[in-house]
Structures are given as C-alpha cells and as structure tokens.
Amino acid sequence: MHVPDGFINAPVSAAAGVVAAGAVAVGLRGARRELDERTAPLAGLVAAFIFAVQMLNFPVAAGTSGHLLGGALAAILVGPWTGILCIAVVLLMQGILFADGGLTALGVNITVMGVVTVVVAYAIFRGLVLVLPRTRRSVTVASFAAALVSVPAAATAFTLIYAIGGTTDVPVSKVLTAMVGVHVLIGIGEAVITMLTVGAVIAVRPDLVHGARGLTAPLKLRVDGALVDAAPAPAPAPAPAAGVSPKKLWAGGLVTALLLAGFVSFYASASPDGLEKVAADKGIDAKVEDHAAADSPLADYGVKGIEAPRLSGGLAGVIGVGATLAVGSGAFWVVRRRKTAAQEA
Template sequence: MHVPDGFIDAPVSAATAVVAAGAVAVSLRGARRELGSERAAPLAGLVAAFVFAVQMLNFPVAGGTSGHLLGGALAAILVGPCTGVLCVSVVLLMQAILFADGGLTALGVNITCMALVTTVVAYALFRGLVKVLPRTRRSVTAASFAAALVSVPASAITFTLIYAIGGTADVPIGKVATAMVGVHLLIGLGEAVITALTVGAVLAVRPDLVYGARGLGQKLKLRVNGELVDAPDAGPVPAPDAATRSRRTVWIAGLMTSLVLAGFVSFYASADPDGLERVATDHGIAERAEEHAAADSPLADYGVKDVEDARLSGGLAGVIGVGLTVVAGTGVFWVVRRRRSDETSDAAPPAHTNAGTGTGTGTGTGSNV
C-alpha cells in the first residue's frame, strides 16, 4: 500500500508530512517509557526488521491482486504503540530511500496511513478486547487477530479521505472508497493471520516480551481474616543472566527468521499488484504516478544492481534490507532510551546532603525545638 509520488498534490502532501512529523515526535517521547531499559532497544529494532522482511512477502487475495503486511498492529502489540509507530516509520523510510518503494514526497502520507493509523486503531481495539476477554494468552492472540484485521481497512479509508482532499486525478471517490475498503478487508485477513501467529509464537516462549500482554496475569488470591489478598509469588525468580540469555536467543531466532523470509522466501511472493496498485490502475489513478527520485538506487525495486540472477539479486537485497533496518532501528531506539536515562539522572535529587550546611540537625535552631 505504498503511495508513490504524484498521487497526492503538494499542499496535502505537505500537510500529511506535518501530521507524520508530529506523530513521530510524540512517539519518540512515548517510546522512552515503553522501552523500559536499553536492553529493549535491540528487540524493537528486530521488530522493525521483521516487519520489513514480511512486507516483502506479497500474498494473493483475489482477482489478480496481492497484499502484504502493514505491520502497525504487530509492532504495537509487541513493543508498544509509540514504539510501534517508530518501527513502521523506520521501515517506510528505509524502503523509500534505498528501495524506491513509496514516494519521497508521499512519505508523510505513507507514515500517516501505514504507521500512525494502523498502530492507533489496532492498539485501541486490542486494549479494549483484552479488558473484556478472559485474561489468557489465547485471548491476547485472538485480540491481536481482530486488531490487525480492522487496522488494514482503517488505513485504506484514511488514504481514501486524503485522496478525496488532495488527489491529482478526477475520479469518483465513492468508487475508489468501495474498491479500497473491499480489497483491503481481504488483505486484512492475511495481516490478522500473520499478526496472531507471530504474537502467539512470542507468547509461547517469552510472554514477558509482549508489551500488550503485560499485567494480564492473574495473581492467586488468599483469604486472610476475611479479606482477599495477593498470594506471594511462588517458585524461584529467574536469574538475570538466564533472562538475558533467553532474550538473546529470541533475538537471534527472530533475526534468522527475518533473513530467511527476506532472502529466500520472498522469491516466491506473489508478483500481482497490491491492493492500492490494483485500485489505482482500475480507476485511472496510476497514470498520475511520478518517477521515484531514488529510481537509480543500487537496491531499487528490491534487487541488487548489476546482479543478473533474479533469485540472487532479490535475496541479497532482502538480506541487506533486513540488516540495515535492524541496525538503523536499534540505533534509533537505543538513542531514545539513552536520552530517557540521561533525563532521569539529571532530574534525580542528590542522594546525600552536606552535614556542614545549615539544614543539618546540629544547628542551634534544631537543638532548641
């Protein structure tokens, strides 16, 4: 659903760029709270790389049309809504600059539709569902499915509204809306399956790493003197070293999965146009697309320039993309978390006071009280 340059006029593109920049700025502040510790930065970077990899796997939906993961719901549930906006934004930025996928002037539109709307809609619905469903891992997975399903047509509706205001082709907006929502409902089913399977897999091995599942565990209640109180935690607390090793194992497994998906499985992805491309072609919007400013990039169109073998070219581009995204994402999140640590340190009061100051208990006023 990457919007190319030329679909939206300059004033509306600029306005959505302002909206996207504001969303990123707010998310940077929110992500400092969500990341929790600097050790969370590599996991957030991994989520961005995984979203990049899975977006290369277009799957067929209907009538010669394909779809791919948007990733907002998945990122929000795994690492938090603010961090999720940043994850998808990093992916979109890498795709636009390096792979000529999604216009540069349309970057604000793409971040608004694919990062902001999907994340906000999905996480709001997810939190609402987990509050009313039984507090189990199965409920978290089911809520993930529903949230991801709804987030995709919500993104399509947002694009349609933006196009109604600043579209460059004179087309019946009602027909565009019907086509966009219809095909993206089908794509949403694929998004929902991928999101639910991924969240369920992480829940099975490290539920504590799923941001959306935090605080959902029910404590055992004991009746003491007629009142219910929380029972003390049972069993040994995992050693910090063991938790670190487990987190590292999850990170390595996730990175290897991303590399395999982008470097090998992507070769078998559907070559059919995605939902937006199909709608644009059918309704005369596609002819308004402009050539990408990065069309001559060595990685344009997800292939390595001068590598003749299509399988090797696409696989190398996917591997390079995953590598660059995990590095860029981890770097961004490490800086975000580091800034919070610095601000906390600056705001912390001094641990000790000087006994020689007038605030000590040995002053004349203190002895006369």
C-alpha cells in the first residue's frame, strides 16, 4: 500500500508529514518505556524482518497481490510506540533506497501504514486479551484478529486522505469500496503471517513479547465462600528465563529475514498490490510522478548492473535487510541509552 508521489496534493502531503513527524516524536518518548537491554535489539530485528516479509507479495485475487503491512506484528512484539518507529524505519529505507513509496508521500505512508495500523491493531489486541483467557493461545488469536482489521482500516485511512487531497476526480465512494474490498482479502494474509510469527516467538521466549506480558493470572483462594487474591509470594532470586537465549533468537530471526529477502522473495507474486491495482482500475494514478530515487542503484528491488534477476533481487533484499537492521538498531540503541542516562541522572 505504498503511496507514490502525485496521488495526494502537496498541502495534504505536508499535513500528513506533520502528523507522521508528531507520531514519531511521541513514539520516541513512548519507546523509552517499552525498551530494555533485551528488547532493544529485538526491535531492530523486527524492523528488518518486516522489511523482508514485505517483499513477499502473495496473490489475493485475479491480477492482484498483497503484502504484509506489519503494524500489528510490530506493536504486539515490541509495543505500540516502538512499533510505530519500526514501520517508519522500514518505510524510510524503502523510499530512499528502493524507490518504493514516494518521498513527498512519506508522511502519508507513515500515517496510513504505521500509525493507523499500529493504533487500530493494538487497541483491538488489548481489548481481546482483556476478555479472553490469559493464555498464550489467546495472544495468538488476538494477534490474528488485530492484524485482520488493521489492513482495511489502513485502506479506509488512505481513502479519507484521498478524499481531502486526491489529485484526481474519481468518486470517493468508488475508491473506498475498491480499497476496502481488496484489502479485506490482504488482511487475511496479514493476519496469518502475524499470528504465525507471534506464535513462534511466544513458543520460545514469551517474556520477550510485549503483548504477552502479564499472562499469569493471580492465584485465587476461597475464604468464607468468596474468591480473593492470594498474597504474593516472596520474590525469588532472579533466574534466567526458560527457552532460547535472546542472542540465539536474534540470530535465528536475522537468518530467517535474510533467507526470505534473499531467496524466497524471488518467488513472490509479480501482480500489482492492492493500491496499485485499484489506482490503475479507477484512474487515481493519472497524475503519478516519477520517484526522486528512481535512479537509485537499488531501485525496484534490484541491483543495477547485475543482469541475473535472481541474483539482483536477492542481493538487493539482503542489502535492504542489513540497512534496515543497522538503522533500526542504531535508533533503538540511542533510545535505550537516553533512557538509561535519564535513570542515572
């Protein structure tokens, strides 16, 4: 759902940029509360993993494909504030290095694909976790529902922005119907990917999943016929968490991201994604502009000068994962360091 330059006029794109900048600023403050020495490296990996999976377009209808947006996945794994930052990093790398998503439309993309998906998904996720049994299965079920709804919500948000600042005269009702219709199907794929990924991490290190914290229900005792919370037991001495170490989890996640971007991406669907298909069918791409980074050595997810498509695309994917990991990890390290400095002051 990467919006290119020319879909939305300059004033509305600028306004969306202000909204996105504000969301990133708030996210930086909120991420200080969510990140610690164990989860900060994981946040950089989440950004890189989302970059990799976004390269895997999957077919959803005749001549149409979809890909992960990632807002729900990021919010559940590392927290909503950090999740906004993860998606912002991914979109920045895609726009600058790969000419994917307009640079003047970067604010629109962060608002739609980052802020809206994270806010909607996390609100639904937290609501479901509160009413479902406090189990790991409930977390995976809630992640499925949250991701499913977040995608058509993002499609609706784009339509609202188009209604305010669209550069073509296509009726908004037609755009809304087409966008929501195809993105409901894409949302199913998003939900499956999110559920499987969250479930895989919970299976080995549930303590590292932000959305799975506090799963253990308090012990109840029956006193005079009434159930009351048992007094908390004395805190035991700190012990290492069960399961694989954070370093092994990080390494496994990185290898998976590199394999997805460097190898599996070659087999992704070549059909246009939901927004591209709707834009072409309804004519809202009539004033699309060439990307400012169209001459980038990595534009369109290929390495310029390498003729073999498999090698070119795979190498571009590996570079993208590495660049996203480096930028994301660096940003989250700074956030973590500032939190530590504030605590020591």
